[in-house]
Amino acid sequence: MDAIVNIREEEAIETTQALIDSGEDAMKILAQATRAIEEVGKRFETGKYFLPELLMSGEMLIKVSDIIKPNIKCDFVATKKGKALIGTVEGDIHDIGKNIVSFLLDINGYEVRDIGIDVPPATFVEEIKEFQPQVVGLSGLLTLAYDAMKETVGAIEAAGLRDSVKIMIGGGQMSDKICDFVGADAYGKDAMHGVSLVKQWIGA
Numbered sequence: 001m002d003a004i005v006n007i008r009e010e011e012a013i014e015t016t017q018a019l020i021d022s023g024e025d026a027m028k029i030l031a032q033a034t035r036a037i038e039e040v041g042k043r044f045e046t047g048k049y050f051l052p053e054l055l056m057s058g059e060m061l062i063k064v065s066d067i068i069k070p071n072i073k074c075d076f077v078a079t080k081k082g083k084a085l086i087g088t089v090e091g092d093i094h095d096i097g098k099n100i101v102s103f104l105l106d107i108n109g110y111e112v113r114d115i116g117i118d119v120p121p122a123t124f125v126e127e128i129k130e131f132q133p134q135v136v137g138l139s140g141l142l143t144l145a146y147d148a149m150k151e152t153v154g155a156i157e158a159a160g161l162r163d164s165v166k167i168m169i170g171g172g173q174m175s176d177k178i179c180d181f182v183g184a185d186a187y188g189k190d191a192m193h194g195v196s197l198v199k200q201w202i203g204a
């Protein structure tokens with residue numbers, strides 16, 4: 001989506017609405033918007049864009065996904081199939097991807113507790129004790145998040161809770177290698193992959 005890459009908010013919103021109205025698959029539009037935001041990230045990395053553009057692109061993606069989300073087709077289920085806890089790890093405030101994962105898990109029939117951004121390991125532990133999820137999702141986009149994720153998994157282990165939960169990680173800079181480093185069970189390359197992992201672990 002050119003409009004997102006070039007930070008033209010009004011046009012991005014209009015184009016998204018027009019695509020929805022024309023019956024284009026909502027998941028496809030979301031994937032296109034995500035690719036556009038990756039391009040913004042690249043431009044930031046290469047010094048072509050600065051923080052204001054990064055900020056505006058983040059806001060734009062929130063607005064665009066708010067238009068897209070209600071149009072994602074799902075089999076809504078009244079009885080929840082299991083519980084997943086998700087949060088962005090300490091030191092990291094990126095949450096657009098995490099919110100998409102939460103949303104998709106919810107509409108796929110799982111009870112989701114989203115504990116927000118910049119979440120310290122001790123808070124993950126407290127929330128797991130209280131909510132008792134089968135799956136914990138750690139999101140992070142900064143390379144700084146590697147250590148925070150490792151510490152979070154360590155804290156869960158130290159609290160004696162590691163065997164009661166499956167842990168998945170995700171977010172821009174994550175990979176299978178990082179998954180091994182932090183001691184999680186799996187890396188979800190995108191939100192749908194996260195949903196598949198939960199289905200695999202809790203059951204569909």
Ligand code: B12
Binds near residue numbers: 059138170191
């Ligand atoms: C938008 C954005 C911001 C916004 C965030 C707004 C928000 N509410 O989230 C703002 C402007 C606030 C921001 C701030 C910063 N950012 Co920023 N940001 C981005 C940008 C452009 C897009 C991120 C995004 O939303 N992508 C779209 C979503 C949909 O993708 P996603 O998060 O990867 O999620 C998908 C999957 O990964 C997966 N997923 C995500 N989480 C999880 C979790 C689980 C469990 C699973 C299974 C899957 C999963 O599902 C999603 C959908 O498929 C990226 C560039 C990029 N290419 O990622 C930089 C980027 C992440 N930011 C970067 C930086 C440096 C910063 C700042 C430090 C800048 C600064 N100097 O202040 C601060 C960080 C502050 C902090 N402490 O966190 C760097 C990180 C570099 C690094 N190696 O660490 C990047 C990579 C840009 C770059 N190329 O340099 N940023």
